[in-house]
Amino acid sequence: MSAPLLVVGDALLDCDLEGEVARLAPDAPVPVVHGAHRRTRPGGAALAALLVARSGHPVTFVTALGEDPASAELRRLLDGEMDLVPLPLRGTLARKTRVRGGGQSLLRLDEGEGRAAGPSRAAREAVARATTILVSDYGRGTADALRAPLTEAARRGLLVVGPAPSR
Numbered sequence: 727m728s729a730p731l732l733v734v735g736d737a738l739l740d741c742d743l744e745g746e747v748a749r750l751a752p753d754a755p756v757p758v759v760h761g762a763h764r765r766t767r768p769g770g771a772a773l774a775a776l777l778v779a780r781s782g783h784p785v786t787f788v789t790a791l792g793e794d795p796a797s798a799e800l801r802r803l804l805d806g807e808m809d810l811v812p813l814p815l816r817g818t819l820a821r822k823t824r825v826r827g828g829g830q831s832l833l834r835l836d837e838g839e840g841r842a843a844g845p846s847r848a849a850r851e852a853v854a855r856a857t858t859i860l861v862s863d864y865g866r867g868t869a870d871a872l873r874a875p876l877t878e879a880a881r882r883g884l885l886v887v888g889p890a891p892s893r
Contacts (some may be wrong), residue, residue: 730784730809732852734872735771735862736842737789739796739821742766747827759827768803769822771862778860779808786811786856788849790842790868794818811852813871814843820866842867850875861887 745762768776775787785808791797792815800819804810817840825833853859853875861876863869869876869887 728784729857730786731778732786732788732856732859733771733775733778733862734788734849734853734859734868734876735774736864736866736868737772737787737791737800737819738769738864739800739819740767740769740773741821741823742826743823744826747830747832757827757832759825759832762825766799766803768800770820770864771868772800772804774860774862775808776804785809786852788813788852788868788872790815790819790840790866790871792817792819792840794838794840796821796838811846811848813846813849813868815840816843817841820864840866842871845871845875853879857883859883859886863887 742765743762745759747757747759749758750756751758771789775785779785787808788811790813791801796819818838819840820838823835824831849872853872856879859879861869
């Protein structure tokens with residue numbers, strides 16, 4: 727078995743509320759979404775880690791997670807898919823909820839402004855052991871919390887950085 731890819735980055739929780747639109751609301755000129763079903767999935771760096779893991783490659787994922795419901799849901803979605811190395815999270819995990827009707831996005835609600843609260847010993851050790859690292863930075867502090875060990879890792883091997891635009 728090959729060495730795991732280390733993914734370091736900011737996780738998000740993506741949610742879709744998908745239903746049908748057949749009319750406008752009588753109290754405002756907005757579509758009424760009826761029969762909505764909720765679907766949640768990993769987003770941000772968590773999606774990158776999951777895609778690699780599901781391609782059959784072992785993955786270790788370092789990200790900031792808290793004790794909030796969105797963090798718990800993301801842990802559940804990633805369970806059994808990869809090795810998870812959490813950093814402490816100050817605040818709540820970012821959740822992006824898209825309201826969709828008839829296959830069309832109508833609205834996005836953004837919740838959670840959590841940021842990585844600092845490194846952990848386990849995360850520093852994971853970076854020190856890694857042979858290949860993908861940094862997926864969404865501006866929520868995970869890469870910043872591990873800047874020194876990531877800089878050292880870049881000197882000794884392969885480091886790929888994928889900054890994401892502000893979402």
